[in-house]
Amino acid sequence: MRHHLKRSIAHWIILVALAATIFVGDDSLADERLNGFLKKAVDIAQPKTVKIFGASVGRVEGYGTGIIVSNDGHIITGNGVYLNGYSTRVTLNNGETYPVKVIRRDSNLQLALLKIDASTPDFFELGETPAAEKGDWVIAVSNAFKVAERAEPLSVTLGILSLETKMTAKRRGTEVIYDGPLYLIDCITSNPGAAGGAVVTADGELVGMIGKLIESKETNTRMNYAVPEKLLARFLAGKPSESTQASTSPKGNSKPADLGITLFSLGGRKSPAFVDRVRRGSAAKKAGIRSDDLIVTLAGQTISNSTDYKSVLATLIPGEKTVIVVKRRNSLERFDIVPDEKK
Amino acid sequence: MGHQRVFELIAERIEMMFELSQAGKNKSGVSVGSSLIRFRGPRQDRVAGFPVFKTIALGVLVLGVILSTSLTHLNAQEDQPDIGLSAGILLAPKAFRAATKKVLPCLVTIESFGGVGAVQGKIGGIRRQGEGSTTGIIVSKDGYVITSSFNFIQKPRVITLKTSDGSAYLAKPIANDNTRKLTLLKIQNESKTGEAKPLNLNVAKFMSEEEIRVGQWAVTVGIGFGDVNPAISIGIVSAKNRGFGRAIQTDANVSPANYGGPMIDVQGRIIGVCVPLNPKSSSLASGVEWYDSGIGFAIPLYDQSIIEKLKKGKDINKAYLGIQPKPAKLDGSGVKVVTVVKTSPAEKAGLKKDDEIVKLGKYIVQDVNQFGTLVGRFDSDSKTKITYLRGGKPMTSELAFTVPPKVTPTRPNPGSPKLSPAKKEDKGKKAQPKKSNAENENGK
Numbered sequence: 001m002r003h004h005l006k007r008s009i010a011h012w013i014i015l016v017a018l019a020a021t022i023f024v025g026d027d028s029l030a031d032e033r034l035n036g037f038l039k040k041a042v043d044i045a046q047p048k049t050v051k052i053f054g055a056s057v058g059r060v061e062g063y064g065t066g067i068i069v070s071n072d073g074h075i076i077t078g079n080g081v082y083l084n085g086y087s088t089r090v091t092l093n094n095g096e097t098y099p100v101k102v103i104r105r106d107s108n109l110q111l112a113l114l115k116i117d118a119s120t121p122d123f124f125e126l127g128e129t130p131a132a133e134k135g136d137w138v139i140a141v142s143n144a145f146k147v148a149e150r151a152e153p154l155s156v157t158l159g160i161l162s163l164e165t166k167m168t169a170k171r172r173g174t175e176v177i178y179d180g181p182l183y184l185i186d187c188i189t190s191n192p193g194a195a196g197g198a199v200v201t202a203d204g205e206l207v208g209m210i211g212k213l214i215e216s217k218e219t220n221t222r223m224n225y226a227v228p229e230k231l232l233a234r235f236l237a238g239k240p241s242e243s244t245q246a247s248t249s250p251k252g253n254s255k256p257a258d259l260g261i262t263l264f265s266l267g268g269r270k271s272p273a274f275v276d277r278v279r280r281g282s283a284a285k286k287a288g289i290r291s292d293d294l295i296v297t298l299a300g301q302t303i304s305n306s307t308d309y310k311s312v313l314a315t316l317i318p319g320e321k322t323v324i325v326v327k328r329r330n331s332l333e334r335f336d337i338v339p340d341e342k343k
Numbered sequence: 344m345g346h347q348r349v350f351e352l353i354a355e356r357i358e359m360m361f362e363l364s365q366a367g368k369n370k371s372g373v374s375v376g377s378s379l380i381r382f383r384g385p386r387q388d389r390v391a392g393f394p395v396f397k398t399i400a401l402g403v404l405v406l407g408v409i410l411s412t413s414l415t416h417l418n419a420q421e422d423q424p425d426i427g428l429s430a431g432i433l434l435a436p437k438a439f440r441a442a443t444k445k446v447l448p449c450l451v452t453i454e455s456f457g458g459v460g461a462v463q464g465k466i467g468g469i470r471r472q473g474e475g476s477t478t479g480i481i482v483s484k485d486g487y488v489i490t491s492s493f494n495f496i497q498k499p500r501v502i503t504l505k506t507s508d509g510s511a512y513l514a515k516p517i518a519n520d521n522t523r524k525l526t527l528l529k530i531q532n533e534s535k536t537g538e539a540k541p542l543n544l545n546v547a548k549f550m551s552e553e554e555i556r557v558g559q560w561a562v563t564v565g566i567g568f569g570d571v572n573p574a575i576s577i578g579i580v581s582a583k584n585r586g587f588g589r590a591i592q593t594d595a596n597v598s599p600a601n602y603g604g605p606m607i608d609v610q611g612r613i614i615g616v617c618v619p620l621n622p623k624s625s626s627l628a629s630g631v632e633w634y635d636s637g638i639g640f641a642i643p644l645y646d647q648s649i650i651e652k653l654k655k656g657k658d659i660n661k662a663y664l665g666i667q668p669k670p671a672k673l674d675g676s677g678v679k680v681v682t683v684v685k686t687s688p689a690e691k692a693g694l695k696k697d698d699e700i701v702k703l704g705k706y707i708v709q710d711v712n713q714f715g716t717l718v719g720r721f722d723s724d725s726k727t728k729i730t731y732l733r734g735g736k737p738m739t740s741e742l743a744f745t746v747p748p749k750v751t752p753t754r755p756n757p758g759s760p761k762l763s764p765a766k767k768e769d770k771g772k773k774a775q776p777k778k779s780n781a782e783n784e785n786g787k
Contacts, residue, residue: 037429135439135575137432160436163574184568186576186596188635202433218475219567219599221634272457272500294456296503296511302454302476325511327456327501330531332511 037202038139038158044204045141046153047093047122049197052077052100052114055085065142065154065197066090066114067209068123069236073098073116076232077196078212079105083112090116095151104238109227110212111235124198124206126233131205132161132183138207138226140189142197154197159187161207164228183208183226190222199226208232257316257339259284259324261295263306273309275326284324287337293326318342435577438609439562443575445611448507449547450573450604451479451488452566453514453528455499478566478573478604479504479528480616481544482650486512486530489650490603491618492519495526496627504530506544520649520659522722523589523642524618524627527653547605549613549644557582560609561593563617563639565601574600580614581638586622587719590640591615597639599631606641615641625661652724662721662744665689668711671699678714680731692729692742701737702730 048068052075056062062085066077075090082088088100098116105112132138140157148154162184185199189210197210208226216223260282264274273295278284295303298312299322316322318341325334454476479490488504495502495516504514514528532540561580564573578595585592593606597617606614619630620640630640644650652659665687671677678700683690694700700708703717704727721727723746730739 037432133440134572135436135443137436160439160575160577162576163568163572165568165572165574184574186574190635216475216568216600221598221600224635294501296454296456296501304454304456327503327513330513330533332503332513 038137041139041200041202041204042141042156045139045156045198045200048124049141049154050075050093051091051143051148051154052083052088052196053091054080054082054088057081057084061146061192063143063146063193064195065144065193065210067196067198067206067232068120069126069232070123071119071121073118073120074103074123074236075100075114075116076209076236077112077114078210079107079110079112080195080212083114090114091150092118092120093122093151093153097150104235106235109231109235111209111227111232113236126206126229126236128230128233130164130207131229132201132207134161134163136161137202138185138187138199139202140185140187140194140197140199140210140226142189142194142210144189144191144194144197146193157187157189159185159224162186181228181231182211183228185224185226187224189224189226255318256342257313257318258282258342259289259313259316259337259339261289263295263309265306271306273303273306283337283340287324287335288333289324289326289335289337290328293328293333295324296327296332297323297325299323435560435609438560439575439577442562442607442609442611443564443573446547446564446605446607446613447573448545449481449613450507450564450566451481452505452571453477453479453488453490453494453603454503454505455495455497455501456503457500458495458497475567475600477599478564478601480547480603480605480613481506482527482547482644484542484544484546485539486514486532486542486544487517487650487654488514488528488530489616489644489653490526490528491616492521492524492526492627493599493602493619493631502528504528518653518656518658520653520722521625521627522587522659522661523649524620524630525616525642525649525653527650547613549615549647550608552583552643552645554612555580555583555591555608555614555643561595561606561614561641562609563593563595563597563601563604563606563641565598565604565617567598567600567602567604573604576601578637578639585640586620587716589642589720590618590620590622591643593639593641594637595639596635597641598634613644615643617641657724660723660746662718662723662725663688663747664718664742664744666694668700668714670711676710677701678708678711688743688745692740693738694729694731694740695733698731698733698738700729700731702728702739703742704728 050066050068052064052066054062054064060081062082064077064080064082066075068074069076077083083100083102088102089097090100091097096118098118101115103113103115138159138161140159141154142157143154164181164183166181183199187199189197189199190213192213194210195212199207199210201207206229208228209232211225211227214223214225215221260279261275261284262277262279264271264276275284275289275291275293275295277291278289295309297303298309299316301308301312303309303312316339318339321336321338323334324337325332327333477490477494479488479494481487482489502514502516503511505511512530512532514530517527517529519526530542532542534540557580559580561578563576563578566573568574576596578593580591581594582592584590591606591614595606597606597619599619601617602619604617606617608614618640619628619634621629621633624630633639649659665684666689667681667684668678669681671679680689680694680696680698680700682696683694700714702708703714704721706717706720708714708717721744723744726741726743728739729742730737732738
């Protein structure tokens with residue numbers, strides 16, 4: 001009995017000591033988790049992201065950011081005129097600076113592949129699997145406004161992934177063909193020099209690369225977005241981007257479609273798509289479209305104006321059934337329609 | 344060592360202590376308590392009593408240590424959540440997604456067709472509206488939808504709505520709340536015979552004023568980027584009672600992409616309707632320029648009477664009182680009536696020249712500037728009490744605000760006095776120069 005008791009006392013001393021260490025240990029651990037829950041991501045991303053300095057052309061800033069994508073000095077960044085000069089150079093995380101050779105550009109996705117003569121053991125391995133979904137934390141690492149010089153670490157900002165979407169956009173007031181998928185991020189990155197920066201998850205995995213400054217056509221606002229990792233991977237592999245493929249081979253060899261609808265042409269090309277006349281025996285007539293109907297959607301696309309109608313009509317394939325929605329008096333009517341071949 | 348194991352061990356110890364005390368009791372025939380007292384008693388007792396005492400003492404000590412550390416640990420979790428907070432932050436994205444999913448059935452995608460903007464281009468002086476769809480929130484089963492007036496800046500001829508289940512409807516604007524930049528839409532569900540088809544839509548739940556706390560998570564949701572899925576943006580509630588007490592301020596992104604969409608909490612309850620707002624200006628598009636500034640506004644609807652008013656088809660405007668005020672005292676404080684506009688609400692309430700206004704509704708009047716802000720808190724159709732001193736005697740009368748009188752488009756005499764109707768349109772603006780006058784007077 002006494003022996004048992006002694007052993008239990010010994011147990012207790014150990015227990016108390018253990019308990020004490022648990023709670024003491026907890027504090028320091030908690031501090032690291034509390035104040036540095038994104039430290040890991042930043043530590044991973046910083047050495048894989050570089051500063052790029054080139055010539056400034058007019059009002060276009062002469063600097064940017066880039067991500068290292070191979071162990072032998074390949075870097076992807078946003079395409080820009082500042083890369084055209086003779087003195088373009090890259091500054092690594094450790095402050096070492098190297099001259100740059102531009103290997104390839106993609107005017108559609110606005111990407112440029114650069115190469116420096118240095119080994120770069122820290123690099124982002126580009127894959128096709130998305131690292132983040134909508135709502136996930138993302139960290140943007142960039143040299144916006146050229147705040148960091150030489151070996152100084154890049155600026156890090158926190159946000160979330162807002163939406164993965166496709167969209168049409170504008171750059172410097174003119175419409176550009178950018179209908180590739182992209183990640184909208186809820187993190188201000190639409191600033192000079194930020195393009196080419198890394199967007200990573202809370203674990204430091206690459207989500208995408210901060211894109212060049214563009215304005216959304218839908219909202220007329222500047223967009224904060226990232227070019228998804230898989231598009232970067234395809235660019236690195238030398239594959240043409242999706243939308244380029246789409247524009248070079250539009251819907252195979254099919255002939256243009258016709259619905260037999262003539263729209264009102266009042267107020268120019270931005271006027272709503274009101275039906276003026278429906279040709280006898282045409283696809284629209286067969287479907288039940290009447291004069292004065294307002295075309296609201298065609299093939300699932302919103303038709304805001306007559307220009308939209310023309311561009312959607314161009315994508316239709318003769319003989320392939322689709323859906324047209326029109327506004328007639330106080331209701332929306334939906335019709336199946338089979339486009340004819342244009343004569 | 345896990346907490347579970349610690350507690351198991353404690354339970355084990357307590358059981359053992361109980362067994363020991365029972366054993367001592369049986370052997371010596373005394374209770375544990377008496378064994379303590381008789382510690383220096385006969386040898387027979389000492390044998391059993393000493394370990395019992397020691398066990399209890401040790402047990403109490405250890406329990407104390409464990410309890411105190413556990414308690415401080417628990418306290419720490421409450422006062423300064425450590426692991427809980429970081430885990431919470433890392434898990435927050437799940438909450439954002441869940442909340443967004445919860446609110447989706449109450450949202451509609453709005454498309455507009457035609458309108459002046461479609462032809463002329465720039466509207467509102469500040470920024471052209473984009474071409475994308477916008478967001479609205481369902482506020483009644485039978486088809487009322489609240490959204491931001493910004494979405495109709497182009498005065499579209501046709502508006503269509505699409506609910507989350509894919510059903511499409513035509514809608515027409517019923518009324519605008521120009522003070523909150525809201526527009527109420529109604530789904531046109533009347534069949535050709537004029538009967539209303541039942542809609543049974545999912546109605547959004549708005550949070551109450553007490554439930555909304557500054558610093559809480561805020562998620563803004565909007566369909567504006569031309570995708571069927573909404574884009575989300577996160578931030579916190581920055582302030583309440585902004586813009587004459589009508590708006591909640593947030594640092595989550597509020598932009599043309601989500602005007603008319605909801606700002607929700609992490610439980611998917613609606614804090615407010617996202618709108619462009621600049622408290623300094625009443626222009627329809629003002630506030631858009633702040634779309635990526637970290638300052639955004641959402642209109643809470645804890646007062647559902649706003650919706651009821653709009654349902655009647657009457658617009659809500661800024662309140663108009665119809666007096667010209669000046670400071671009552673030399674130090675610039677107080678409000679004294681200089682002139683009362685004929686047939687204005689002020690005249691109807693019986694206000695006269697030289698009355699000193701001391702109270703408006705429940706608010707105490709301090710100076711001319713603050714009085715302008717107080718009037719700004721009221722809508723054009725609201726009623727309140729106004730208290731004033733006439734010859735030192737306090738008087739109270741009922742006051743029914745109205746909309747400002749129509750401004751004549753042709754400018755009156757350039758040299759005409761301040762009483763021209765054009766000067767009467769905006770209470771806040773009028774109070775401003777008056778204050779500077781007061782300052783000049785004080786300077787003299």
